[in-house]
Amino acid sequence: MQGPTLRDVADAAGVHTATASRALNPNARALVNPETARRVLRAAETLGYRPNPIARSLKTAKSGTVGLVIPDLTNPLFPPIARGIEDVLAPAGYSTLIVNTDDRPEREQAQITSLRSRQAEGLIIATALLKHPLLQQLHEQGVPMVLVNRRTEELAVGSVAADDAAGIGLAVKHLVELGHRRILHLAGPQTTSTGVERLRAFRTAAREHDLDDSDRIMVCDRWTEDAGARALRTALDSADDFTAVVAGNDLIALGCYDVFAERNITCPTDISVTGFNGMPYLDKLSPALTTIAIPHHDIGREAARMLLESIAEPDRTPRSVLLPPSLVPRASTARPRH
Incomplete structure:
Protein backbone atom coordinates (compact mmCIF):
# COMPACT_ATOMS: atom_id res chain seq x y z
CA MET A 1 0.00 0.00 0.00
CA ASP A 163 12.58 21.82 35.20
CA ASP A 164 14.73 19.91 37.70
CA ALA A 165 14.37 22.50 40.46
CA ALA A 166 10.59 22.47 40.24
CA GLY A 167 10.52 18.66 40.22
CA ILE A 168 12.69 18.23 43.32
CA GLY A 169 10.63 20.94 45.00
CA LEU A 170 7.46 18.92 44.31
CA ALA A 171 9.00 15.76 45.80
CA VAL A 172 10.17 17.48 48.99
CA LYS A 173 6.86 19.33 49.40
CA HIS A 174 4.95 16.04 49.03
CA LEU A 175 7.01 14.36 51.76
CA VAL A 176 6.80 17.35 54.09
CA GLU A 177 3.02 17.43 53.71
CA LEU A 178 2.97 13.77 54.77
CA GLY A 179 4.84 14.75 57.92
CA HIS A 180 8.47 13.88 57.09
CA ARG A 181 11.18 16.12 58.60
CA ARG A 182 14.28 13.93 58.19
CA ILE A 183 14.67 13.46 54.43
CA LEU A 184 17.74 11.99 52.70
CA HIS A 185 18.66 13.00 49.15
CA LEU A 186 20.45 10.39 47.06
CA ALA A 187 21.97 12.80 44.56
CA GLY A 188 23.12 11.99 41.05
CA PRO A 189 26.73 12.37 39.86
CA GLN A 190 28.04 15.88 40.45
CA THR A 191 29.94 15.71 37.17
CA THR A 192 26.60 16.19 35.36
CA SER A 193 24.43 19.29 35.07
CA THR A 194 21.36 17.31 36.12
CA GLY A 195 23.01 15.97 39.27
CA VAL A 196 24.22 19.42 40.30
CA GLU A 197 20.88 21.11 39.62
CA ARG A 198 18.81 18.53 41.51
CA LEU A 199 21.16 18.60 44.51
CA ARG A 200 21.02 22.40 44.59
CA ALA A 201 17.23 22.24 44.36
CA PHE A 202 17.06 19.78 47.27
CA ARG A 203 19.10 22.06 49.51
CA THR A 204 16.88 25.01 48.56
CA ALA A 205 13.67 23.08 49.23
CA ALA A 206 15.01 21.73 52.55
CA ARG A 207 15.75 25.27 53.72
CA GLU A 208 12.38 26.56 52.53
CA HIS A 209 10.60 23.88 54.57
CA ASP A 210 12.99 24.32 57.52
CA LEU A 211 13.89 20.64 57.55
CA ASP A 212 16.04 19.21 60.32
CA ASP A 213 19.10 18.99 58.06
CA SER A 214 19.41 20.44 54.55
CA ASP A 215 22.72 18.56 54.09
CA ARG A 216 21.36 15.03 54.64
CA ILE A 217 22.83 13.99 51.28
CA MET A 218 24.64 11.02 49.73
CA VAL A 219 26.08 11.41 46.22
CA CYS A 220 25.87 8.48 43.77
CA ASP A 221 28.74 8.07 41.32
CA ARG A 222 26.39 7.01 38.50
CA TRP A 223 22.70 7.26 37.56
CA THR A 224 22.19 3.55 38.14
CA GLU A 225 20.39 1.08 40.38
CA ASP A 226 23.68 -0.28 41.77
CA ALA A 227 24.93 3.20 42.61
CA GLY A 228 21.68 4.00 44.41
CA ALA A 229 21.93 0.80 46.44
CA ARG A 230 25.54 1.51 47.46
CA ALA A 231 24.69 5.05 48.55
CA LEU A 232 21.70 3.94 50.61
CA ARG A 233 23.72 1.22 52.35
CA THR A 234 26.29 3.83 53.34
CA ALA A 235 23.56 6.12 54.66
CA LEU A 236 21.94 3.33 56.67
CA ASP A 237 25.30 2.27 58.12
CA SER A 238 25.96 5.78 59.39
CA ALA A 239 24.48 7.12 62.60
CA ASP A 240 22.08 9.29 60.63
CA ASP A 241 18.35 8.73 60.97
CA PHE A 242 15.88 9.48 58.18
CA THR A 243 12.30 8.56 57.34
CA ALA A 244 12.22 9.35 53.62
CA VAL A 245 14.45 9.37 50.53
CA VAL A 246 14.34 11.72 47.55
CA ALA A 247 16.22 9.79 44.86
CA GLY A 248 17.97 11.68 42.06
CA ASN A 249 16.25 9.53 39.46
CA ASP A 250 14.07 6.42 39.18
CA LEU A 251 17.01 4.02 38.74
CA ILE A 252 18.59 5.25 41.97
CA ALA A 253 15.20 4.75 43.64
CA LEU A 254 15.13 1.15 42.36
CA GLY A 255 18.46 0.63 44.12
CA CYS A 256 16.70 1.63 47.34
CA TYR A 257 14.18 -1.16 46.79
CA ASP A 258 17.06 -3.67 46.56
CA VAL A 259 18.42 -2.52 49.92
CA PHE A 260 14.97 -2.52 51.53
CA ALA A 261 14.63 -6.19 50.57
CA GLU A 262 18.05 -7.26 51.81
CA ARG A 263 17.70 -5.42 55.16
CA ASN A 264 14.04 -6.21 55.86
CA ILE A 265 13.01 -2.56 55.66
CA THR A 266 9.35 -2.01 54.85
CA CYS A 267 8.54 0.76 52.38
CA PRO A 268 6.79 3.08 53.09
CA THR A 269 6.14 2.05 56.72
CA ASP A 270 9.82 2.39 57.69
CA ILE A 271 11.11 4.62 54.88
CA SER A 272 9.26 6.42 52.08
CA VAL A 273 10.98 6.97 48.73
CA THR A 274 10.42 9.12 45.62
CA GLY A 275 11.99 8.84 42.19
CA PHE A 276 12.46 11.26 39.29
CA ASN A 277 11.78 10.90 35.53
CA GLY A 278 8.58 8.84 35.40
CA MET A 279 9.98 5.71 33.76
CA PRO A 280 7.52 3.11 32.43
CA TYR A 281 6.21 0.32 34.69
CA LEU A 282 6.93 2.06 38.01
CA ASP A 283 3.30 1.43 38.91
CA LYS A 284 4.02 -2.33 38.70
CA LEU A 285 6.56 -2.26 41.53
CA SER A 286 5.64 -3.29 45.05
CA PRO A 287 5.04 -0.73 46.38
CA ALA A 288 4.36 1.36 43.27
CA LEU A 289 6.94 4.16 43.12
CA THR A 290 5.99 7.78 43.70
CA THR A 291 7.92 9.78 41.12
CA ILE A 292 8.32 13.09 39.36
CA ALA A 293 7.17 12.58 35.77
CA ILE A 294 8.75 14.57 32.98
CA PRO A 295 7.25 15.05 29.48
Whole structure:
Protein backbone atom coordinates (compact mmCIF):
# COMPACT_ATOMS: atom_id res chain seq x y z
CA MET A 1 0.00 0.00 0.00
CA GLN A 2 1.40 3.36 -1.07
CA GLY A 3 1.99 5.89 1.70
CA PRO A 4 0.92 9.55 1.57
CA THR A 5 2.51 11.60 -1.17
CA LEU A 6 3.80 15.15 -1.33
CA ARG A 7 0.59 16.13 -3.10
CA ASP A 8 -1.43 14.70 -0.20
CA VAL A 9 0.53 16.88 2.21
CA ALA A 10 0.09 19.94 0.01
CA ASP A 11 -3.66 19.34 -0.26
CA ALA A 12 -3.99 18.87 3.52
CA ALA A 13 -2.07 22.10 4.15
CA GLY A 14 -3.90 24.00 1.40
CA VAL A 15 -0.74 24.91 -0.55
CA HIS A 16 0.91 24.15 -3.90
CA THR A 17 3.13 21.06 -4.05
CA ALA A 18 6.18 23.26 -4.73
CA THR A 19 5.45 25.21 -1.56
CA ALA A 20 5.05 22.00 0.40
CA SER A 21 8.36 20.70 -0.99
CA ARG A 22 10.20 23.86 0.07
CA ALA A 23 8.61 23.82 3.53
CA LEU A 24 9.69 20.20 4.07
CA ASN A 25 13.27 20.96 2.99
CA PRO A 26 15.23 22.60 5.83
CA ASN A 27 17.55 24.22 3.33
CA ALA A 28 14.67 25.91 1.47
CA ARG A 29 12.25 26.50 4.35
CA ALA A 30 13.31 30.14 4.72
CA LEU A 31 11.68 30.80 1.32
CA VAL A 32 8.27 29.95 2.80
CA ASN A 33 6.15 32.00 5.18
CA PRO A 34 6.85 30.62 8.70
CA GLU A 35 3.17 29.98 9.45
CA THR A 36 2.75 28.18 6.11
CA ALA A 37 5.84 26.07 6.83
CA ARG A 38 4.46 25.08 10.25
CA ARG A 39 1.13 24.15 8.63
CA VAL A 40 2.89 21.94 6.09
CA LEU A 41 5.00 20.23 8.75
CA ARG A 42 1.91 19.58 10.88
CA ALA A 43 0.13 18.09 7.88
CA ALA A 44 3.11 15.87 7.06
CA GLU A 45 3.30 14.68 10.66
CA THR A 46 -0.43 13.98 10.82
CA LEU A 47 -0.43 12.03 7.55
CA GLY A 48 2.76 10.13 8.38
CA TYR A 49 4.49 11.44 5.23
CA ARG A 50 8.12 10.40 4.78
CA PRO A 51 10.22 12.21 2.13
CA ASN A 52 12.66 10.16 0.07
CA PRO A 53 16.06 10.91 1.63
CA ILE A 54 18.03 9.34 -1.24
CA ALA A 55 16.33 11.51 -3.85
CA ARG A 56 16.80 14.60 -1.73
CA SER A 57 20.49 13.89 -1.04
CA LEU A 58 21.13 13.57 -4.78
CA LYS A 59 19.57 17.00 -5.34
CA THR A 60 21.03 18.84 -2.34
CA ALA A 61 24.31 17.03 -1.48
CA LYS A 62 22.95 16.78 2.09
CA SER A 63 22.90 13.52 4.03
CA GLY A 64 19.44 13.95 5.57
CA THR A 65 20.68 12.42 8.84
CA VAL A 66 20.89 13.64 12.43
CA GLY A 67 22.93 12.04 15.20
CA LEU A 68 21.33 11.27 18.59
CA VAL A 69 24.00 10.78 21.28
CA ILE A 70 22.73 8.89 24.35
CA PRO A 71 24.73 8.00 27.49
CA ASP A 72 22.95 4.72 28.27
CA LEU A 73 20.57 2.96 25.88
CA THR A 74 19.36 0.69 28.69
CA ASN A 75 17.96 3.67 30.63
CA PRO A 76 14.17 3.68 30.00
CA LEU A 77 14.23 7.49 30.13
CA PHE A 78 15.54 7.78 26.58
CA PRO A 79 13.29 5.70 24.25
CA PRO A 80 10.25 8.04 24.56
CA ILE A 81 12.54 11.04 24.05
CA ALA A 82 13.95 9.37 20.92
CA ARG A 83 10.39 8.70 19.72
CA GLY A 84 9.53 12.38 20.08
CA ILE A 85 12.63 13.31 18.10
CA GLU A 86 11.73 10.84 15.33
CA ASP A 87 8.15 12.12 15.15
CA VAL A 88 9.43 15.56 14.16
CA LEU A 89 12.51 14.70 12.11
CA ALA A 90 10.95 12.03 9.89
CA PRO A 91 8.27 14.29 8.34
CA ALA A 92 11.02 16.85 7.72
CA GLY A 93 12.97 14.27 5.72
CA TYR A 94 15.60 13.28 8.27
CA SER A 95 16.73 9.90 9.55
CA THR A 96 18.12 9.53 13.08
CA LEU A 97 21.37 7.68 13.82
CA ILE A 98 21.44 6.70 17.51
CA VAL A 99 24.75 6.04 19.27
CA ASN A 100 25.44 4.96 22.84
CA THR A 101 28.39 6.38 24.84
CA ASP A 102 28.21 4.36 28.09
CA ASP A 103 28.94 7.70 29.80
CA ARG A 104 32.58 7.40 28.69
CA PRO A 105 34.21 10.51 27.16
CA GLU A 106 36.52 8.52 24.87
CA ARG A 107 33.60 6.49 23.50
CA GLU A 108 31.54 9.64 23.05
CA GLN A 109 34.42 11.20 21.08
CA ALA A 110 34.65 8.13 18.83
CA GLN A 111 30.89 7.92 18.25
CA ILE A 112 30.53 11.61 17.38
CA THR A 113 33.54 11.38 15.05
CA SER A 114 31.78 8.48 13.33
CA LEU A 115 28.55 10.47 13.02
CA ARG A 116 30.37 13.41 11.48
CA SER A 117 32.20 11.12 9.04
CA ARG A 118 28.75 10.02 7.90
CA GLN A 119 27.93 13.71 7.32
CA ALA A 120 25.26 13.99 9.98
CA GLU A 121 23.84 17.49 9.58
CA GLY A 122 23.36 18.07 13.29
CA LEU A 123 23.56 16.45 16.71
CA ILE A 124 21.13 16.01 19.61
CA ILE A 125 23.25 15.25 22.66
CA ALA A 126 22.11 13.85 26.00
CA THR A 127 25.57 13.58 27.59
CA ALA A 128 26.46 17.06 28.84
CA LEU A 129 29.10 16.81 31.55
CA LEU A 130 29.96 19.92 33.56
CA LYS A 131 33.45 19.84 32.06
CA HIS A 132 32.81 18.93 28.45
CA PRO A 133 35.63 20.02 26.10
CA LEU A 134 34.11 18.07 23.20
CA LEU A 135 31.02 20.32 23.28
CA GLN A 136 33.31 23.36 23.19
CA GLN A 137 35.14 21.92 20.20
CA LEU A 138 31.95 21.13 18.29
CA HIS A 139 30.56 24.58 19.05
CA GLU A 140 33.71 26.27 17.74
CA GLN A 141 33.47 24.18 14.57
CA GLY A 142 29.91 25.41 13.99
CA VAL A 143 28.23 22.01 14.32
CA PRO A 144 24.44 22.47 14.78
CA MET A 145 23.52 20.80 18.08
CA VAL A 146 20.95 20.75 20.84
CA LEU A 147 21.27 19.33 24.35
CA VAL A 148 18.40 17.16 25.50
CA ASN A 149 17.60 16.51 29.17
CA ARG A 150 20.85 18.34 29.94
CA ARG A 151 21.95 21.98 30.07
CA THR A 152 25.16 23.97 30.01
CA GLU A 153 25.78 27.57 31.01
CA GLU A 154 29.23 27.71 29.46
CA LEU A 155 28.19 27.62 25.78
CA ALA A 156 25.54 29.30 23.66
CA VAL A 157 23.92 25.98 22.76
CA GLY A 158 20.19 25.23 22.57
CA SER A 159 18.79 22.88 25.20
CA VAL A 160 15.52 21.24 26.18
CA ALA A 161 15.01 19.69 29.62
CA ALA A 162 12.55 19.24 32.42
CA ASP A 163 12.58 21.82 35.20
CA ASP A 164 14.73 19.91 37.70
CA ALA A 165 14.37 22.50 40.46
CA ALA A 166 10.59 22.47 40.24
CA GLY A 167 10.52 18.66 40.22
CA ILE A 168 12.69 18.23 43.32
CA GLY A 169 10.63 20.94 45.00
CA LEU A 170 7.46 18.92 44.31
CA ALA A 171 9.00 15.76 45.80
CA VAL A 172 10.17 17.48 48.99
CA LYS A 173 6.86 19.33 49.40
CA HIS A 174 4.95 16.04 49.03
CA LEU A 175 7.01 14.36 51.76
CA VAL A 176 6.80 17.35 54.09
CA GLU A 177 3.02 17.43 53.71
CA LEU A 178 2.97 13.77 54.77
CA GLY A 179 4.84 14.75 57.92
CA HIS A 180 8.47 13.88 57.09
CA ARG A 181 11.18 16.12 58.60
CA ARG A 182 14.28 13.93 58.19
CA ILE A 183 14.67 13.46 54.43
CA LEU A 184 17.74 11.99 52.70
CA HIS A 185 18.66 13.00 49.15
CA LEU A 186 20.45 10.39 47.06
CA ALA A 187 21.97 12.80 44.56
CA GLY A 188 23.12 11.99 41.05
CA PRO A 189 26.73 12.37 39.86
CA GLN A 190 28.04 15.88 40.45
CA THR A 191 29.94 15.71 37.17
CA THR A 192 26.60 16.19 35.36
CA SER A 193 24.43 19.29 35.07
CA THR A 194 21.36 17.31 36.12
CA GLY A 195 23.01 15.97 39.27
CA VAL A 196 24.22 19.42 40.30
CA GLU A 197 20.88 21.11 39.62
CA ARG A 198 18.81 18.53 41.51
CA LEU A 199 21.16 18.60 44.51
CA ARG A 200 21.02 22.40 44.59
CA ALA A 201 17.23 22.24 44.36
CA PHE A 202 17.06 19.78 47.27
CA ARG A 203 19.10 22.06 49.51
CA THR A 204 16.88 25.01 48.56
CA ALA A 205 13.67 23.08 49.23
CA ALA A 206 15.01 21.73 52.55
CA ARG A 207 15.75 25.27 53.72
CA GLU A 208 12.38 26.56 52.53
CA HIS A 209 10.60 23.88 54.57
CA ASP A 210 12.99 24.32 57.52
CA LEU A 211 13.89 20.64 57.55
CA ASP A 212 16.04 19.21 60.32
CA ASP A 213 19.10 18.99 58.06
CA SER A 214 19.41 20.44 54.55
CA ASP A 215 22.72 18.56 54.09
CA ARG A 216 21.36 15.03 54.64
CA ILE A 217 22.83 13.99 51.28
CA MET A 218 24.64 11.02 49.73
CA VAL A 219 26.08 11.41 46.22
CA CYS A 220 25.87 8.48 43.77
CA ASP A 221 28.74 8.07 41.32
CA ARG A 222 26.39 7.01 38.50
CA TRP A 223 22.70 7.26 37.56
CA THR A 224 22.19 3.55 38.14
CA GLU A 225 20.39 1.08 40.38
CA ASP A 226 23.68 -0.28 41.77
CA ALA A 227 24.93 3.20 42.61
CA GLY A 228 21.68 4.00 44.41
CA ALA A 229 21.93 0.80 46.44
CA ARG A 230 25.54 1.51 47.46
CA ALA A 231 24.69 5.05 48.55
CA LEU A 232 21.70 3.94 50.61
CA ARG A 233 23.72 1.22 52.35
CA THR A 234 26.29 3.83 53.34
CA ALA A 235 23.56 6.12 54.66
CA LEU A 236 21.94 3.33 56.67
CA ASP A 237 25.30 2.27 58.12
CA SER A 238 25.96 5.78 59.39
CA ALA A 239 24.48 7.12 62.60
CA ASP A 240 22.08 9.29 60.63
CA ASP A 241 18.35 8.73 60.97
CA PHE A 242 15.88 9.48 58.18
CA THR A 243 12.30 8.56 57.34
CA ALA A 244 12.22 9.35 53.62
CA VAL A 245 14.45 9.37 50.53
CA VAL A 246 14.34 11.72 47.55
CA ALA A 247 16.22 9.79 44.86
CA GLY A 248 17.97 11.68 42.06
CA ASN A 249 16.25 9.53 39.46
CA ASP A 250 14.07 6.42 39.18
CA LEU A 251 17.01 4.02 38.74
CA ILE A 252 18.59 5.25 41.97
CA ALA A 253 15.20 4.75 43.64
CA LEU A 254 15.13 1.15 42.36
CA GLY A 255 18.46 0.63 44.12
CA CYS A 256 16.70 1.63 47.34
CA TYR A 257 14.18 -1.16 46.79
CA ASP A 258 17.06 -3.67 46.56
CA VAL A 259 18.42 -2.52 49.92
CA PHE A 260 14.97 -2.52 51.53
CA ALA A 261 14.63 -6.19 50.57
CA GLU A 262 18.05 -7.26 51.81
CA ARG A 263 17.70 -5.42 55.16
CA ASN A 264 14.04 -6.21 55.86
CA ILE A 265 13.01 -2.56 55.66
CA THR A 266 9.35 -2.01 54.85
CA CYS A 267 8.54 0.76 52.38
CA PRO A 268 6.79 3.08 53.09
CA THR A 269 6.14 2.05 56.72
CA ASP A 270 9.82 2.39 57.69
CA ILE A 271 11.11 4.62 54.88
CA SER A 272 9.26 6.42 52.08
CA VAL A 273 10.98 6.97 48.73
CA THR A 274 10.42 9.12 45.62
CA GLY A 275 11.99 8.84 42.19
CA PHE A 276 12.46 11.26 39.29
CA ASN A 277 11.78 10.90 35.53
CA GLY A 278 8.58 8.84 35.40
CA MET A 279 9.98 5.71 33.76
CA PRO A 280 7.52 3.11 32.43
CA TYR A 281 6.21 0.32 34.69
CA LEU A 282 6.93 2.06 38.01
CA ASP A 283 3.30 1.43 38.91
CA LYS A 284 4.02 -2.33 38.70
CA LEU A 285 6.56 -2.26 41.53
CA SER A 286 5.64 -3.29 45.05
CA PRO A 287 5.04 -0.73 46.38
CA ALA A 288 4.36 1.36 43.27
CA LEU A 289 6.94 4.16 43.12
CA THR A 290 5.99 7.78 43.70
CA THR A 291 7.92 9.78 41.12
CA ILE A 292 8.32 13.09 39.36
CA ALA A 293 7.17 12.58 35.77
CA ILE A 294 8.75 14.57 32.98
CA PRO A 295 7.25 15.05 29.48
CA HIS A 296 9.68 12.76 27.66
CA HIS A 297 7.97 12.86 24.28
CA ASP A 298 7.57 16.65 24.35
CA ILE A 299 11.23 17.07 25.26
CA GLY A 300 12.22 15.03 22.21
CA ARG A 301 9.86 16.88 19.89
CA GLU A 302 11.03 20.31 21.04
CA ALA A 303 14.70 19.30 20.75
CA ALA A 304 14.13 18.13 17.17
CA ARG A 305 12.33 21.35 16.23
CA MET A 306 15.14 23.37 17.76
CA LEU A 307 17.78 21.44 15.81
CA LEU A 308 15.90 21.93 12.53
CA GLU A 309 15.85 25.66 13.26
CA SER A 310 19.59 25.60 13.94
CA ILE A 311 20.33 23.74 10.70
CA ALA A 312 18.16 26.10 8.64
CA GLU A 313 19.36 29.28 10.41
CA PRO A 314 22.91 28.80 11.74
CA ASP A 315 23.05 32.36 13.10
CA ARG A 316 19.84 32.02 15.08
CA THR A 317 20.23 32.73 18.81
CA PRO A 318 20.02 29.43 20.73
CA ARG A 319 17.09 28.91 23.13
CA SER A 320 16.94 27.10 26.44
CA VAL A 321 13.57 25.50 27.17
CA LEU A 322 12.41 24.04 30.49
CA LEU A 323 9.26 21.92 30.47
CA PRO A 324 7.20 21.48 33.66
CA PRO A 325 7.31 18.16 35.55
CA SER A 326 4.47 16.70 37.62
CA LEU A 327 4.19 14.70 40.83
CA VAL A 328 2.80 11.16 40.48
CA PRO A 329 1.99 10.01 44.05
CA ARG A 330 1.85 6.25 44.57
CA ALA A 331 2.22 3.71 47.36
CA SER A 332 5.96 4.21 48.12
CA THR A 333 5.24 7.32 50.19
CA ALA A 334 3.15 7.59 53.36
CA ARG A 335 3.12 9.33 56.72
CA PRO A 336 6.16 8.47 58.90
CA ARG A 337 5.50 5.82 61.53
CA HIS A 338 6.72 8.02 64.40
